[in-house]
Amino acid sequence: MNWSMEKLEKLKALLSYAKGNSNFYHKQLSNFNPEELDQDIFTRIPILYKEDIIGKEETLLTISRRNNLTTEYTSGSTGSPLKCYKGISEVLRKTKDLWTFRKENARVNPKDLYAMFYAFTENDLKTDKIQLVDNALYLSMLNMSHDNLNDYYEALKEYKPKWLLGVPSALYIFSNHIIKNNYNINELSIKYVEANGEMLFDYQKKAIQRAFGPILYNHYGCREFWCLGMSCHEGNMHILNERFYYEVVNVDEKGIGELVVTDLSNKTWPLIRYHIGDLVHKELMNCSCGNESPIIKITGGRSQDYLKIEDWTANPILFHYVVIKMNRLYPDSVRQFKIIQAAEKVLLMELVPGKNYSRMIKQKLKEEIKERLPNQTEFKVIERDFIPNKFGKFKYFETYKRKENNGDGSKKSAISNYS
Template identity: 45%
Template structure:
């Protein structure tokens, strides 16, 4: 099992020395941290890095501003979209790890066409419920009614993607629909299904596997690190490689605590002792699959509740992608957000504006939200200085039934 401190010590020390020498953020944060020698206890004295410390000042972590960089935003599941950087080389290195796991589990590769449930097409090329772009079949989560799910089934039979990528809530709803309608699942060509972006609960896995077979794998990851862990054939979630040093901080008597990660290979934008906001624990159990990597048990923080307005059902992830689009056009416009469904058809969108916020950004935000929600929704945008966080994760969406209980 790759859990020993000695396995990581030299890489961690090299990363810290590099970050201290070349990043303005870490020059102050890590200065002198290795002056008194180097040990695991010394490493654990480095303050845990919170996302809130980086939002709006992501560039201060960069160690080489002249390098060719790959950038993307987090989905904002904590209510705080973060701009993440990688070198192009690092991007491909992480991609090779992920595709290696997919090939091992399902025999698929980057050229195999696939389907995915999404809030909208990545390039916003189409508002159609089903759109195909670059060998990817996008199935909109803006409407998950029974009639729409029937249409998705027919579209999948026609296009015949080899595998599917989905958040658990959307695929769970689709699996239930197939079972209830007694639709012929054997005609669907999937040989691999990957769940990411949300917690995959046991009851969801059971239903999804009943509909599609034992081809479901749970991908635990983030924009900051890409693939952190992937489930195996035995159903256990293993760390994906030895390129991430994972700690469990502030653990309770059962070993559950904050999942804190140091990326050992991203030297362009170092994340050292970064709190993912998730709660989990590392297990030393030996898995039947034979993986050399520890089992990571993650609990809480990734579950998503539906938006329900009469017969209209949608995944709240649509709010993340609206904010992502606004921040893409107006960098650091929305620093944090929370959506509350105060009545069945009345929504309050609370936001903390960043330095890039302007009138045009608010107009785009309003326009995108109106496009994605039913016409009769009363939507109000409210600016706030801060949004409170309680517990390890931020409740970015509070549905009507929860807001009134």
């Protein structure tokens, strides 16, 4: 798709501002003159990979805009999260963009009570099974076994949130629980279900819609940019063409490539040609729903196998939670980790120690994790110099192949008992 004049002007302004005000882009764009920018020149600007800016996030900030910053971290599946900055104007604009979609899709508004599957609260690292904070009812993913799922259903009945938010894998497990137990969904007040944070697969979509009805919408986004797209009632993912410039690079013969995004409006912490890496179909298409912004088809992205030990089920984010907690208490203690479920009750943690790692920290880490696992689970920590990245994208949790899984090793295998 060729650039409009408007897009060209926005990108010129962004590049010029970033180059003039951010130390990082002063260097990164030293060979580029924003005034001479065109579509071809733009593709020669180096792609920005997360690994390149971890640890020097601050150098991307523009000098004049350092007050009142909002900071948050990516989940950091390598163990090192990226610190993301936004100014007040970005937060307001991005919040408005997201709520415009939600209002259009389901007439929910920011004051409505909602329920959310969560791992831990960002500020105080709390992991209560169920907690009500302001207008959010938090339901833990750290244990999604039968009894807990019943308690979540009861909580939805009692508190009557208007909508439900969660990663597809958690929504899928909960939906199957509803279907299996023949619960009457009319007892709840859920008018809208939003999936985010992982790739939404068709089998998940079907189960969630079977449980809740045709009220499921897919929110595509990340911590770096927040909302990058939202599905419509036709099920197509609309992008925010005015806010971002979307590119697809390394396209294969089927037209599928990796997503690279430039934020046209974040001048506080510019991200220019930032590699998201999710696999998308190259051509931006139009939709029949009435929304004129183009749609993208995401064909591969973040997905999640669940940790299952006999009847016990949990989102493996629980390991992240403990590693994040350790790194907050003892900075640079764990740099990277990977969990391998070697047998039903045997878990191995491969771990790349940071400079403050010690026997005491290892012991604490093991205790924290064992406390959250079923009794009699064997849990071992093995220190490594590095953890090889076999599949291009780092996968931090591997289950062993159970015999009942037909040996196809599909993504569904870890939760096959639910389908």
